[in-house]
Amino acid sequence: MRVFLYSCQIALKNIVSEKWINFLTILSISVGLLLLTSYLTITLNIDTVIKRWGTGFGMVVYLDDGLSLETKETIKELLKQDSDILELKYVSSDEALKELREVLGNRSSILESMEANPLPSSFELKLKREALDPIYIEQKAARIKEMTGIEDVQYGEKWLSSLNTISVVMQAIALILGVAIFIAIAFITYSTIKVLFYRRKEEIETLKLLGATRSFIKMPFLIEGFLIGGVSGIISALSLFALYRFTVLKFVQFLPSIRGLLVSLPVEAYIAIPFAGALMSLTGSFFATGRIRY
Amino acid sequence: MIQFSNVSKFYDEQIVLKDISFNVEKGDLVYLTGPSGAGKTTLLKLIYRAEHPDDGQILVAGWDVAKLRQKTIPFLRRNVGIVFQDFRLLPNKTAFDNIAIALRIQGLDSRLINERVNDALNDVGLKHKSHALSQHLSGGEQQRVVIGRAMVSKPTVLLADEPTGNLDSETADIVIKLFKEINARGTTVLIATHNRELFMTSGRRVIFLRDSAIEKDMIP
Numbered sequence: 001m002r003v004f005l006y007s008c009q010i011a012l013k014n015i016v017s018e019k020w021i022n023f024l025t026i027l028s029i030s031v032g033l034l035l036l037t038s039y040l041t042i043t044l045n046i047d048t049v050i051k052r053w054g055t056g057f058g059m060v061v062y063l064d065d066g067l068s069l070e071t072k073e074t075i076k077e078l079l080k081q082d083s084d085i086l087e088l089k090y091v092s093s094d095e096a097l098k099e100l101r102e103v104l105g106n107r108s109s110i111l112e113s114m115e116a117n118p119l120p121s122s123f124e125l126k127l128k129r130e131a132l133d134p135i136y137i138e139q140k141a142a143r144i145k146e147m148t149g150i151e152d153v154q155y156g157e158k159w160l161s162s163l164n165t166i167s168v169v170m171q172a173i174a175l176i177l178g179v180a181i182f183i184a185i186a187f188i189t190y191s192t193i194k195v196l197f198y199r200r201k202e203e204i205e206t207l208k209l210l211g212a213t214r215s216f217i218k219m220p221f222l223i224e225g226f227l228i229g230g231v232s233g234i235i236s237a238l239s240l241f242a243l244y245r246f247t248v249l250k251f252v253q254f255l256p257s258i259r260g261l262l263v264s265l266p267v268e269a270y271i272a273i274p275f276a277g278a279l280m281s282l283t284g285s286f287f288a289t290g291r292i293r294y
Numbered sequence: 295m296i297q298f299s300n301v302s303k304f305y306d307e308q309i310v311l312k313d314i315s316f317n318v319e320k321g322d323l324v325y326l327t328g329p330s331g332a333g334k335t336t337l338l339k340l341i342y343r344a345e346h347p348d349d350g351q352i353l354v355a356g357w358d359v360a361k362l363r364q365k366t367i368p369f370l371r372r373n374v375g376i377v378f379q380d381f382r383l384l385p386n387k388t389a390f391d392n393i394a395i396a397l398r399i400q401g402l403d404s405r406l407i408n409e410r411v412n413d414a415l416n417d418v419g420l421k422h423k424s425h426a427l428s429q430h431l432s433g434g435e436q437q438r439v440v441i442g443r444a445m446v447s448k449p450t451v452l453l454a455d456e457p458t459g460n461l462d463s464e465t466a467d468i469v470i471k472l473f474k475e476i477n478a479r480g481t482t483v484l485i486a487t488h489n490r491e492l493f494m495t496s497g498r499r500v501i502f503l504r505d506s507a508i509e510k511d512m513i514p
Contacts, residue, residue: 003401206382209344210443211371212399294343294367 007219014224018196022228025192029185029232030239033277036181037240041265043170048263050163051129059141059155061123067149072121075149079123084140087126093119120151134161182280185232189225189284197221197288208294218289222282229281233274241270295320295451295482296341301350303336310336312506314350318484320450323477325493326486328503334486335379337503338453341484342374343367355450372400375444375481377454381436383428389415389435390424393442400447414442418472434465441469445476452476454485458492466492 015022061079063072072090079088091099096119101108131137137160141153197204207217244264252259296318303311311333318324326334339345340352343359352359357370383392393414397407415421418438423431428439437457444452454473458466470492477483487493493500494514502510 002403003398006398202382203384206384207395207399208368209342209371209376209378209382210396210399211368211447213368214365216399294364 003216004219007216007223010220011223011227014196014220015227018199021192021195022224025188025228026232026235028188029229029277029281030235032181032185032188033233033236033273034239034243036177037236037265037269037273038243039177040174040269041240041244043174044265045263046170047167049261050167051132053163057127057129057132057156057160059125059127059137059144059153061125061144061150062120062152062154063122064149064151065120067121071149075147076123078147079125079144082140084128084131085125086128089124091122091124093117093121096120096122132160132163134164182283185229185277185280186284186287189228189281190288191284192228193221193225193285193288196224204292208292214292217292221289222285225281225285225288226278230274230278232281233277236277237270237273240265240273295322295355296484297351297353298337298340299351299353301340301347301352303333303340303345304348309506311340314508316501316508316511318482320482321477321480323474323483323485323498325496325498325500326484326503327488327490327493327500328509329488332503333506334488334503335455338376338455338484338486341451341453342371342376368399372447373450375447375449375452377437377440377444377452377457379455379457379459381440383436383439385429386427388425388427389420389431389439389442392428392439393446396443396447410446411442414446417445417475418442419468433460434462434468437461437465437469438472441472441476445481448481450482452481452483454483454487456487457485458487458489 061075063075076088076090079085094117097111097117100119101111104111127137131140134157137155138157141155144150145153204217241264244262248262251262296316298314298316301311301314302309314337326337328334336345340347341354341359343362347360350360354370355373357373359370362370384395387395390411393411394407397410402410412421412424415424418441420435420438420442423435426435428436431439437460441454441457444454452473457469457473461469466489473483473485485492497513499511499513501508502512
């Protein structure tokens with residue numbers, strides 16, 4: 001514990017005495033973290049919009065002709081048991097025809113030539129947002145289709161797939177960007193700590209000859225890296241918040257209807273930014289101090 | 295306390311020490327001498343494992359030095375106080391801090407560090423220079439800080455490499471007197487020097503090195 005406190009003291013002194021190189025390092029890491037967190041905020045907003053579009057995603061279950069009332073009730077009860085279904089509405093073939101007439105308007109006369117109503121009765125289902133996974137929905141549709149009395153099941157496969165693709169691509173970019181920035185930050189800290197380590201090479205040699213352990217020699221550099229990353233993270237989190245507020249303000253000026261739609265990263269994420277920065281820098285410092293040999 | 299048994303050391307095929315054997319008993323003060331390049335500094339470095347012997351066995355305060363693992367070496371060095379020829383003081387640190395570092399690396403309590411560093415500063419007569427930066431001290435004062443640093447951790451063995459090499463005769467006398475005081479407290483002292491005046495009238499044991507081997511081991 002005493003060695004740790006002493007190392008903290010040395011690390012703080014080193015940060016102050018090498019203020020310019022440390023300042024530039026902090027600035028670089030802050031920009032890197034700001035880029036990453038800004039992208040995450042954009043991704044979060046796009047994801048929110050996608051989920052908003054997905055609210056009330058529908059599926060239409062067409063029934064066979066001539067089903068008895070009991071069979072229809074049985075199907076309804078079975079569908080109701082599915083926890084992914086938010087709402088369920090029965091549409092008779094007559095109602096479907098009526099709706100079609102309304103849609104066609106003046107051109108509804110084309111329906112007059114038909115001898116019988118060709119439209120089947122159906123159940124219109126509204127699904128939960130959480131269930132909007134293309135594969136999951138496809139499997140669900142297939143299961144419903146296998147039920148007795150079901151003629152067909154239709155839903156917006158392409159639309160759902162496109163939304164999902166956008167979401168997956170955004171997440172993949174976030175992951176790649178995250179890894180790239182992690183490496184960049186670790187490398188920036190690695191370079192800085194390596195330079196500082198070499199500047200104190202003579203001192204380190206003396207400490208080794210006096211009986212200092214590897215951890216005693218390395219600890220101030222690790223703490224220095226941790227603090228540099230942490231401070232960069234705090235600056236980045238504050239900048240992100242300021243940038244978010246500024247963007248919201250500007251957007252609302254031009255598009256007042258967007259008020260309340262833009263979302264920020266959760267508080268937990270803001271708190272995590274300094275820790276993420278500290279962890280990335282600590283990794284760089286760890287490799288910079290290398291393996292000390294006696 | 296220090297035991298060399300058939301120790302040899304080579305640098306790139308060139309022999310530096312050849313089949314060296316000697317013992318230094320606990321509480322002895324021994325001089326090690328010889329012309330430049332005779333291997334004095336290398337012999338001291340072998341004791342605190344800054345160099346690894348190519349052959350033979352070295353025992354220091356019970357440690358088999360050649361067989362030490364990397365992570366154990368610091369603990370040997372804490373038992374061996376070293377007065378370096380080039381001082382090796384930490385720049386931009388005060389005399390106090392330079393001595394205290396030997397205790398800080400051992401994780402000692404601040405109160406105890408203060409007490410022992412002040413005692414060491416008193417012993418080397420530099421209490422009044424406690425807050426002076428090392429680079430602002432004279433050569434003799436720097437040498438005394440180095441001695442203070444070497445003795446503050448109360449090592450069992452104290453090694454000195456040409457401790458009077460850069461000092462005038464008056465300051466050299468003060469430094470040698472310090473070594474004798476440290477030795478009188480029970481610390482084994484080994485001083486490498488080429489200054490004959492230091493040991494010829496000392497009545498102490500002297501090991502003479504020449505051409506990488508022990509030429510004489512005697513009390514002049």
